[in-house]
Amino acid sequence: MSTTTQTPDAGGHFGPYGGRYVPETLMAPLEELERAFHEAQQDEGFRAELKDLLANFAGRPTPLYEAKRLSQTLGGARIFIKREDLLHTGAHKINNCLGQILLARRMGKQRIIAETGAGQHGVATATVCALFGLECVVYMGEEDMRRQRLNVFRMRMLGARVVSVTSGSRTLKDAVSEAMRDWVTNVSSTHYLLGSALGSHPYPMMVREFHRCTGDEARAQFLERIGRLPDTIFACVGGGSNAIGVFTAFIGDAGVKLVGVEAGGRSGQLGEHAARFSGGSPGVLQGAYSYLLQNEDGQVSLTHSVSAGLDYALVGPEHAWLHDQGRAEYVSATDTAALAAAKTLARTEGIIPALESAHAVAEALRRAPGAKDEVYLINLSGRGDKDTDIYRENFPELDKDDAE
Numbered sequence: 001m002s003t004t005t006q007t008p009d010a011g012g013h014f015g016p017y018g019g020r021y022v023p024e025t026l027m028a029p030l031e032e033l034e035r036a037f038h039e040a041q042q043d044e045g046f047r048a049e050l051k052d053l054l055a056n057f058a059g060r061p062t063p064l065y066e067a068k069r070l071s072q073t074l075g076g077a078r079i080f081i082k083r084e085d086l087l088h089t090g091a092h093k094i095n096n097c098l099g100q101i102l103l104a105r106r107m108g109k110q111r112i113i114a115e116t117g118a119g120q121h122g123v124a125t126a127t128v129c130a131l132f133g134l135e136c137v138v139y140m141g142e143e144d145m146r147r148q149r150l151n152v153f154r155m156r157m158l159g160a161r162v163v164s165v166t167s168g169s170r171t172l173k174d175a176v177s178e179a180m181r182d183w184v185t186n187v188s189s190t191h192y193l194l195g196s197a198l199g200s201h202p203y204p205m206m207v208r209e210f211h212r213c214t215g216d217e218a219r220a221q222f223l224e225r226i227g228r229l230p231d232t233i234f235a236c237v238g239g240g241s242n243a244i245g246v247f248t249a250f251i252g253d254a255g256v257k258l259v260g261v262e263a264g265g266r267s268g269q270l271g272e273h274a275a276r277f278s279g280g281s282p283g284v285l286q287g288a289y290s291y292l293l294q295n296e297d298g299q300v301s302l303t304h305s306v307s308a309g310l311d312y313a314l315v316g317p318e319h320a321w322l323h324d325q326g327r328a329e330y331v332s333a334t335d336t337a338a339l340a341a342a343k344t345l346a347r348t349e350g351i352i353p354a355l356e357s358a359h360a361v362a363e364a365l366r367r368a369p370g371a372k373d374e375v376y377l378i379n380l381s382g383r384g385d386k387d388t389d390i391y392r393e394n395f396p397e398l399d400k401d402d403a404e
């Protein structure tokens with residue numbers, strides 16, 4: 001396990017980023033949450049229960065799979081895939097949800113609220129609420145409900161109430177605003193189960209800790225399987241939870257390159273993408289200071305990505321700090337590149353990725369031919385079932401009867 005995990009200061013800052021930019025009413029619940037989290041981490045019973053749920057409910061450890069046909073096709077790097085897509089509910093989000101639901105129960109909270117973009121966090125939240133018999137309300141932008149219809153139904157089947165958010169761009173940012181409004185109003189009974197390494201302290205650090213199992217496992221799996229660490233790790237970055245989950249174990253390994261892939265969307269013009277590092281500048285959104293897509297007047301910009309889970313104006317604060325220190329590199333992949341990468345992975349390896357994860361695949365595909373003798377790791381954060389409608393829209397040639 002890496003010993004160089006970045007610890008935020010007492011105010012929750014990674015360098016200048018992070019912090020607690022919230023109304024006064026939320027300061028006490030954030031402090032309560034931080035206390036509960038630190039106490040739980042020291043509690044062997046808590047750790048054992050979480051470990052058991054991760055193994056026997058969620059399906060950890062996930063396999064480290066060598067993508068031999070993909071590697072051969074590209075003729076360069078040797079590519080491995082961390083199969084977070086095989087987790088229960090279909091994405092990495094369940095790691096964090098299991099941790100936070102145990103904390104909520106410890107704090108005596110009866111009601112859980114969450115926001116969701118791609119619906120994977122909503123499904124994972126609805127799942128753990130069903131498991132523990134707690135009330136669940138999920139806020140979701142109207143536009144995201146349209147493009148991730150299947151996940152809306154899954155949440156309802158699991159007993160959650162899905163509230164459609166019709167303000168702003170009707171995507172993730174607007175869903176977070178509604179969830180925060182709800183939390184301010186119902187703070188004594190309610191835990192806000194935030195779904196990425198975002199928001200006010202302690203969420204970014206806490207969410208990272210609940211996801212670090214991905215990188216810890218991958219590191220041990222590499223050492224056991226091939227006796228060395230990968231040269232480069234690729235992960236998509238929405239808020240940044242799957243990326244920080246896989247990066248953390250390797251931060252102290254200077255020889256391992258960490259590459260975060262944001263949504264390049266339709267073009268490099270503001271409003272057409274969600275590439276915070278290339279198109280944004282530091283600012284505050286929804287409780288944290290980090291790289292933000294904003295216009296010259298500081299107004300939060302609209303964003304676009306074909307993948308709902310990457311379509312957010314702020315990046316998690318720890319990524320901002322890794323970026324400024326030069327420890328991780330952040331690039332973007334366009335909608336078109338992600339769609340093409342999804343098809344390539346499906347056809348060479350029999351794995352249909354989530355559109356979010358396909359962004360990480362796209363960057364690995366772009367670099368692999370020129371990286372002979374290198375070992376790559378792609379963190380495949382989720383599976384593509386939820387994106388079938390979008391794949392159908394974008395690959396109309398596959399959606400017709402085959403000629404005899």
Ligand SMILES: Cc1ncc(COP(=O)(O)O)c(C=O)c1O
Pocket residue numbers: 091092117118119120121195196197236237238239240241242243308309310354356357381382383
């Ligand atoms: C499969 C999948 N991967 C990645 C993400 C992006 O989130 P994060 O950057 O927090 O991992 C999402 C968000 O919904 C997702 O569903």
